Amino acid sequence: MxxxxxxxxxxxxxxxxxxxxxxxxxxxxxxxxxxxxxxxxxxxxxxxxxxxxxxxxxxxxxxxxxxxxxxxxxxxxxxxxxxxxxxxxxxxxxxxxxxxxxxxxxxxxxxxxxxxxxMPIAALLGGVLQEDFPIYEAVPLGSPQSMADFVTARRKAGITQFQLKVGNRPDDDIARARACAEAGGGEAVIIADSNGGWNILDGQLAMRGMEDLPVYVEQPCRTTADSIIAHRNCRVPLVLDESITDTEHVFDAKHAAGAMGVNLKLSRVGGLTKAARMRDLLQDLNMMISVEDTWGGDVITAAVSHLAASTRPENLLTASFFNDWTDGHVAGYSPRSRNGRGSAPTAPGLGIQVDxxxxxxxxxxxxx
The missing domain is CATH 3.30.390.10 (Enolase-like, N-terminal domain)
Structure with a gap:
């Protein structure tokens, strides 16, 4: 060929x-x-x-x-x-x-x-280990009440995992996390994602203020080094994202930062080939994995679904179906989530037909 x-x-x-x-x-x-x-x-x-x-x-x-x-x-x-x-x-x-x-x-x-x-891509990545898997939705940064209302509304659609956009004033971010945790009713997975928005001091204040909440914190500061300092002596579980771009950084995430997981974005690490390599390493290191990308429609959703479906259930924290978030339906809105869960297409390749x-x-x- x-x-x-x-x-x-x-x-x-x-x-x-x-x-x-x-x-x-x-x-x-x-x-x-x-x-x-x-x-x-x-x-x-x-x-x-x-x-x-x-x-x-x-x-x-x-x-x-x-x-x-x-x-x-x-x-x-x-x-x-x-x-x-x-x-x-x-x-x-x-x-x-x-x-x-x-x-x-x-x-x-x-x-x-x-x-x-x-064969579908998931089979070529090692085989399907999950016929379906949990997906999350991002909660746009706003007032604590507006974010809690978003969580409440999307829970009715079956979503049980949420990534809260935080990273501004610590007091406000603590209030946002608290409101969303309450709206989650103790059942939802809540990840407070700063997207590297806090400086070291604000990160320390915000994370320590969330220690009594059932939340994870993702990428508190822009760099891994700053995130390590901000998270020092904090009991909130840490996930790293933007600062982890290759396999060497995966070891930094575990051994230097003490992170429990990494959010893998396909385009950030260079595609499915490198994301699968990092996914396998994270599994070997007994860490949690989120699978997604920066944004997208049907095509990127299909790619994400194959990597998620071939990930060990005990290591998959969550995944995103961006075609639920956007109108990028160039393949007939396929694959499509059901009740807060996604699955990979079973047809060969990506398994979708782009029009x-x-x-x-x-x-x-x-x-x-």
């Missing part, structure tokens, strides 16, 4: 609950997504997606990703997408880094590998 053509598509994903608000005044009602289609000489299409949270969340943006794709895509024409190791060596020979852009290509290659093998007519013309094409 050889790649003969590559297309890049632009699309906009609107947030389903109004305005998505995080720490530091970061807010949006929509994000700009990028879809990649790899076409082969055997007539198969593989799809990948990368949708960052603007340009102030992680060190990338739609513009940076697309610039990298214009450099990377001509180099994969003629490559065998089912030889993932070779594809990654090829991409790294064109440009170092640029993991966000490479993530979309990696996912598209996994889609083609699964189709070629006649190109739901997209505008490609913004970039290379190959035949």
């Amino acid at each position: 050889k790649i003969v053509e590559a297309n890049v598509f632009d699309y906009r994903l609107n947030y389903s609950h109004g305005e998505y608000v995080m720490s530091g005044g970061r807010a949006a009602v929509a994000q700009v997504g990028t879809l990649v289609r790899l076409r082969t000489d055997e007539g198969a299409d593989g799809w990948g997606e990368v949708t960052p949270l603007g340009s102030t969340y992680l060190p990338t943006s739609p513009e940076v990703i697309r610039a990298a794709l214009t450099q990377l895509l001509p180099g994969v024409i003629g490559a065998d997408p089912t030889n993932l190791s070779s594809v990654h060596r090829l991409l790294d020979g064109i440009a170092l880094g640029q993991g966000f852009a490479k993530s979309a290509l990696d996912i598209a290659c996994w889609d083609l590998l699964g189709q070629h093998a006649g 190109p007519t739901a997209l505008s013309a490609p913004i970039f094409t290379t190959g035949t």
Whole structure:
């Protein structure tokens, strides 16, 4: 099998609950997504997606990703997408880094590998260990009451896991966490996620103020080093996210930070290949794993679902189905969650059928 053509598509994903608000005044009602289609000489299409949270969340943006794709895509024409190791060596020979852009290509290659093998990606990642698994929803930063109301409303839809957006004034964040924990009724999993928004002092104050609550805290400060200092002598379980970008950092998360888990975002670590490698290491280290990405629609949701379904149940903290959060339904709103739980498609590859007519013309094409 050889790649003969590559297309890049632009699309906009609107947030389903109004305005998505995080720490530091970061807010949006929509994000700009990028879809990649790899076409082969055997007539198969593989799809990948990368949708960052603007340009102030992680060190990338739609513009940076697309610039990298214009450099990377001509180099994969003629490559065998089912030889993932070779594809990654090829991409790294064109440009170092640029993991966000490479993530979309990696996912598209996994889609083609699964189709070629006649197996879903979850089977190729080791096998399905969970026919279904818990998913979470993010609670946009707002007043304690508005956030508690969000938890109450989404619990009625079957959601039992919530990621609270915090990371501003400690007293306010403690009140937000308390209100949401109460709204969870002692049954919901509550993760207070600062997205690196606290400085060391505010992180210390906020986390110590949450010690009597049934919550986890995620990525209190921007760096692992600062998060370690802020979390020192604190009893709230710690999850790291944005500062963990490769396997070496996984060891830092456990042995230096004392974190009980890591949130793996596919595009942040460079795609399914590297995320699966880090997932396996986290399982070996007896740590908890959340599986998601920065944003997205049906394509990224399918990719996340395969990694989650092939993760040990005792190690999976939660996963996200971003197509529940957005209108990025380019594959007919598939896969779809049910009562707060998700499952991976069983058809080969990603297991979904992207409808190109739901997209505008490609913004970039290379190959035949």
